[in-house]
Amino acid sequence: MGRLGGSLLLLVALLAAAAAAAASPEESSAQVEDTAPAQHASVEAAAVSAQQQQQHHHQEQHILPRPLVIELPSSAAPPDEAFEEELPLEVRCASWRLAAEANNLAPWRAVPAECAPHVRDYVTGVAYRADLDLVARESAAYARAAPRGDDGRDAWIFDIDETLLSNLPYYADHGYGLELFDHHAFDEWVERADAPAIPSSLKLYKEVRELGFKTFLLTGRSEAHRGVTVENLNKQGFHDWDKLILRQAVDRNKTAMTYKSEKRKEMEAEGYRILGNSGDQWSDLLGSSVAVRSFKLPNPMYYIP
């Protein structure tokens, strides 16, 4: 699996170009602050340099999904070569995907090149749908069993991209996570309001509403995309949510984990009990004010800190 990560030196060398292509200075800075400081020492200088090269370039657009600007050391330990040799590519890539789903990987910018076919086959095949389906059914079973109050303060949070709506048609044209994130192209896709519903999520969403939960949609999409987001959700059968929370200008410098934790804290301050939370990123679920139960939908295509 050592070849999955590549060497740190190579990653640092790739850094400036990637940062220039994909990130605003504000985002770089937020990521450095909010991720474990532990992991950044060796790449910070390069990140700062990349920041200096571009000032206030594309600050609004590329909020979600966005790749990590700085690549962290990952799988850089000398692999057990004798064992490594025996491993079929399929096994290595399955390990990579499992590690991503269990939140074991350092932040990653793109699917490892050798695993691009594995990820493509997964998300276009039966396994992804089966995995989404099982998470939705576990969520629904919990939603039905959860003891709800009669004060209208039981809440369930849903992320949007790769949680309620699928951007697979977009990623099909962009390497299923192999390509570095192109925020211009992705914004164009978002503005078409054509993302299909994830069927199991639509079913869960309706059941959670029927059970009487307040439903809060909490997305990293920008406030500027409220109109197209509402249009897309309605077109796909999502209606009657209680709040749709999008990123404001003031949230721009925050990681998704910080931004979403703050919004959950606001919900709690308003008296809501966050019983459930559904998201495809760990940054949708972890941090502070976490839900009683969180559900991690699979997503091997991109990582948001």
Place this chain on the structure above:
Amino acid sequence: MGRLGGSLLLLVALLAAAAAAAASPEESSAQVEDTAPAQHASVEAAAVSAQQQQQHHHQEQHILPRPLVIELPSSAAPPDEAFEEELPLEVRCASWRLAAEANNLAPWRAVPAECAPHVRDYVTGVAYRADLDLVARESAAYARAAPRGDDGRDAWIFDIDETLLSNLPYYADHGYGLELFDHHAFDEWVERADAPAIPSSLKLYKEVRELGFKTFLLTGRSEAHRGVTVENLNKQGFHDWDKLILRQAVDRNKTAMTYKSEKRKEMEAEGYRILGNSGDQWSDLLGSSVAVRSFKLPNPMYYIP
């Protein structure tokens, strides 16, 4: 996947027997308290009844690993039958295992019967070893990059069972998680002190020590097993840990998550910075005083709340 979970009614019917077979009254009560209260209403009466049937029976032995006494509703939502029909067993079981690793399942007492062959093939095959290997390499990469102080207060926590030591030889004789947990038989196995090291964990352990981390071994094993645990660890190449923390009588009623969170809090109070934490159960990693980064080793054989 509906057939994986079985019906709630069946689970409730199975409950008293399972509780009588596997749990002390104290443990039942702790589990009811510490897991999300949401999930327990419908099985609480049965749990209380099971508690009344046995008083102070086998209170010391069966502390880890232990199955959940009360089965929670899981996958009880009507599956999408049309889709379900198409799914090969291998896909359903891979979904179940992924959901377990991503902490999406309600507490479970045993591997679903239909997935026993899948779990056996996984843990005895190359994939389990590859998954363990990748997690260890990610952990080591992070350990090397983490900014350490010069005050000797950087700490890394390791769980023991299925983290440093493997109980696979035991589980090979007990259905790889298909059988309900038999604490007498497991205690006998533990007392043989013959559990082999997980090779990638041994390598990681040594590297973390060489980097200067304080290493704390935090296990759900009982204090009564300190001697055999030390013997087993030493025999397998684990030496020089800074603390080996086992469950005391006072910890008996606590879930693993509560017990381990309390121990981490004590470490923090002593001035340690918990930079890393390695465990095969989410209850090793979640709760309070969590590590800067946590690493979830795979384990599809049992669940500890």
